[in-house]
Amino acid sequence: MTPIVQLDDVRRTYQMGGELVHALRGLTLSIQPGEYVAIMGPSGCGKSTLLNLLGCLDRPSSGRYLLGGDDISALNDDDLSSIRGRRLGFIFQSYNLIQQLNVLENIEVPLFYQGRPEEEAREIATRLATRVGLEKRLDHRPFELSGGQQQRVAIARALASDPILLLADEATGNLDSSSGREILGLFDELNAAGKTLVMVTHDPATGERAKRLVRLRDGVLESDLRK
Amino acid sequence: MQVRSSVNASKFRRSIRLGLRSLWLHRLRSLLTVLGIVFGVCSVIAMLAIGEGASHKAQELIKKLGSQNIILRSIKPPEEQKVSNNQNNYVLDYGLKYEDIARIQGTIPGVTTIVPARVMREYVWNITRRVDAEVVGTVPWYPTMRNHRVSRGRFFTETDQNHAENVCVLGERLSRDLFPIEEPLGQTVRVGEQYYRVVGVMEPFVTPDADASASGAGSSQPAVDRMFIPLETAKRRYGEILFKRRSGSFEQERVALHEVTVKVDRTERVVPVSLAIKDLMERNHKKKDYDIVVPLEQLKQAEETKKIFNIVLGSIAAISLVVGGIGIMNIMLATVTERTREIGIRRALGAKRGDIVTQFLIEAVILSGAGGALGVLLGVAIPFVVTATAGMKTIITLWSPLAAFTISALVGVVFGLYPAFRAAKMDPVEALRHE
Numbered sequence: 003m004t005p006i007v008q009l010d011d012v013r014r015t016y017q018m019g020g021e022l023v024h025a026l027r028g029l030t031l032s033i034q035p036g037e038y039v040a041i042m043g044p045s046g047c048g049k050s051t052l053l054n055l056l057g058c059l060d061r062p063s064s065g066r067y068l069l070g071g072d073d074i075s076a077l078n079d080d081d082l083s084s085i086r087g088r089r090l091g092f093i094f095q096s097y098n099l100i101q102q103l104n105v106l107e108n109i110e111v112p113l114f115y116q117g118r119p120e121e122e123a124r125e126i127a128t129r130l131a132t133r134v135g136l137e138k139r140l141d142h143r144p145f146e147l148s149g150g151q152q153q154r155v156a157i158a159r160a161l162a163s164d165p166i167l168l169l170a171d172e173a174t175g176n177l178d179s180s181s182g183r184e185i186l187g188l189f190d191e192l193n194a195a196g197k198t199l200v201m202v203t204h205d206p207a208t209g210e211r212a213k214r215l216v217r218l219r220d221g222v223l224e225s226d227l228r229k
Numbered sequence: 230m231q232v233r234s235s236v237n238a239s240k241f242r243r244s245i246r247l248g249l250r251s252l253w254l255h256r257l258r259s260l261l262t263v264l265g266i267v268f269g270v271c272s273v274i275a276m277l278a279i280g281e282g283a284s285h286k287a288q289e290l291i292k293k294l295g296s297q298n299i300i301l302r303s304i305k306p307p308e309e310q311k312v313s314n315n316q317n318n319y320v321l322d323y324g325l326k327y328e329d330i331a332r333i334q335g336t337i338p339g340v341t342t343i344v345p346a347r348v349m350r351e352y353v354w355n356i357t358r359r360v361d362a363e364v365v366g367t368v369p370w371y372p373t374m375r376n377h378r379v380s381r382g383r384f385f386t387e388t389d390q391n392h393a394e395n396v397c398v399l400g401e402r403l404s405r406d407l408f409p410i411e412e413p414l415g416q417t418v419r420v421g422e423q424y425y426r427v428v429g430v431m432e433p434f435v436t437p438d439a440d441a442s443a444s445g446a447g448s449s450q451p452a453v454d455r456m457f458i459p460l461e462t463a464k465r466r467y468g469e470i471l472f473k474r475r476s477g478s479f480e481q482e483r484v485a486l487h488e489v490t491v492k493v494d495r496t497e498r499v500v501p502v503s504l505a506i507k508d509l510m511e512r513n514h515k516k517k518d519y520d521i522v523v524p525l526e527q528l529k530q531a532e533e534t535k536k537i538f539n540i541v542l543g544s545i546a547a548i549s550l551v552v553g554g555i556g557i558m559n560i561m562l563a564t565v566t567e568r569t570r571e572i573g574i575r576r577a578l579g580a581k582r583g584d585i586v587t588q589f590l591i592e593a594v595i596l597s598g599a600g601g602a603l604g605v606l607l608g609v610a611i612p613f614v615v616t617a618t619a620g621m622k623t624i625i626t627l628w629s630p631l632a633a634f635t636i637s638a639l640v641g642v643v644f645g646l647y648p649a650f651r652a653a654k655m656d657p658v659e660a661l662r663h664e
Contacts, residue, residue, distance in 0.1 A: 054658050057577065059576075059577060059657045059658050059661075060658055079581070079582060080581045080582070080583075083576065083579055083580060083581040083582075083584075084579060084581070086576075086577060086578065086579050087578060087579015087580075088579065092577050092578070094661070098570070098573075098574045098577075098661070099574075100571055100574060100575075101571075102250055102251060102254055111574075111575065111578050112578045112579050114240065114243060115575070115578060115579040115580045115581070115584055116579060117237070117240055119239065120239055120243065159578070163579070
């Protein structure tokens with residue numbers, strides 16, 4: 003089976019104030035379809051960089067990244083944008099909803115950029131909002147929702163284009179423990195339904211929920227545990 | 230292809246809705262931003278309408294004089310005036326002569342018709358009603374030449390002319406003053422010892438207007454109305470010497486003709502013919518006791534003035550639109566910075582650079598377009614208010630609101646491009662980290 007993610011000796015260096023920062027120093031990692039991976043490690047270990055690379059928001063300085071079997075290292079900005087919209091779903095720590103749009107419209111954003119017809123987008127958004135339990139708040143704006151509800155909108159939005167990979171960056175970091183549990187429950191459900199999930203977290207308890215735990219240190223793989 | 234273009238159209242429509250919503254979120258800011266364009270567009274349209282109205286009126290008056298006409302007038306030479314002040318019974322001899330007409334007609338090619346006229350300031354009587362008027366002795370073809378037509382009855386004819394009949398045609402105002410109730414046609418008026426039968430009434434002249442006459446329309450609007458009699462009649466009844474009442478003394482003048490209108494066959498020949506006439510007159514008149522008015526030249530001058538006026542207005546318009554555009558650029562730059570995070574989110578969710586450019590460009594164009602539309606509305610309304618309150622004629626040409634609106638929308642594109650590209654060039658990772 004083609005792995006969802008295949009990283010081969012990926013390096014990423016930044017120029018920071020005249021100094022070269024080696025955020026990733028040759029990482030090789032493979033993620034199969036249906037996996038639920040937690041990436042952990044101390045700050046500065048390169049997990050954010052890794053997540054940006056996985057999310058096609060950034061490109062490796064060297065090495066190869068295959069997403070669903072396609073090499074993305076050589077793609078231009080427009081193609082990367084298109085891949086982000088069609089194949090990836092982002093869930094952020096601070097939800098990152100667009101404030102002037104309501105729940106439905108927020109969920110529709112990725113579909114809008116794919117040029118999907120309005121009625122189809124509306125139908126998908128309604129279905130997903132129902133799935134995350136927000137069917138009664140379709141026309142609410144983000145500031146009218148609790149943190150947990152906002153994160154659920156973000157999850158519905160990440161699912162809108164039926165991506166092959168969901169990327170969560172400290173998705174429960176801003177939530178109280180009960181909302182956090184709800185979100186993690188939702189992740190379990192999604193994974194059970196076959197979605198491939200990668201999440202970055204600080205919290206060991208959250209990391210425990212995943213089926214595979216990848217630890218990074220100083221830009222290299224420290225450990226890779228499967229349960 | 231069909232499907233794709235319809236999808237794009239729908240995407241575009243939704244982008245416009247989105248832009249409207251973002252702008253509506255900052256209503257006051259949006260309104261203040263577009264004020265520059267509103268005032269710019271509105272003042273230019275209003276000023277153009279007022280300018281157009283004024284110049285149209287001046288041109289109408291000049292056209293009434295006839296663009297193929299050259300008008301010569303007798304004027305009293307200034308040095309003669311001094312002499313006449315010292316010697317009371319000196320007879321002033323000046324002005325256009327019958328020989329001048331003959332010379333013009335005989336030597337200058339291109340001259341088709343000549344209308345000579347003698348003008349005498351007299352009281353015109355209807356029984357006991359007295360009106361001050363100019364009695365004009367002229368030829369039967371005067372009305373067609375001067376574009377001043379008869380509204381009732383007829384003008385006098387060749388026959389009247391040849392027989393030196395005592396017939397007259399009254400100016401519209403004069404006929405109203407003399408005959409407020411009765412029908413003037415067929416009535417008799419008295420001038421001095423002579424009685425004249427009224428055979429016609431002229432149509433009213435374009436309403437005289439102080440500023441229009443200052444712009445050089447000349448004798449087309451006499452302070453008093455005119456009464457027309459055959460030239461032959463005038464010659465016989467008045468002779469060569471005219472008496473003028475002046476404060477304390479009489480003044481005697483010998484003036485053959487007061488006014489001569491020369492018609493040229495083609496418009497292109499008006500200027501050369503006028504030069505030839507000038508030349509001819511200079512050779513035969515030692516003193517400058519005449520004046521030559523060429524309506525066509527005045528028309529050209531009026532058009533030249535209008536062109537300058539339009540250039541000035543155009544510059545004001547350009548400056549105000551640039552200022553307005555800078556205002557829009559300024560606010561769009563602030564918006565882009567403010568919405569950096571939103572840009573990051575959209576990029577992460579699949580927005581291409583082009584999508585971001587489109588989004589911000591649409592907002593800029595909505596701003597400038599709305600400003601333009603508002604300016605057009607105000608600019609079209611103001612001339613009506615000016616006409617209603619100040620009584621000035623205003624003309625709104627169709628192209629001015631259209632051009633103003635289009636250009637202001639273009640201003641949005643031009644000044645929105647830089648902020649939009651700045652937004653699109655942001656690194657998505659950086660943008661997402663922005664607080």
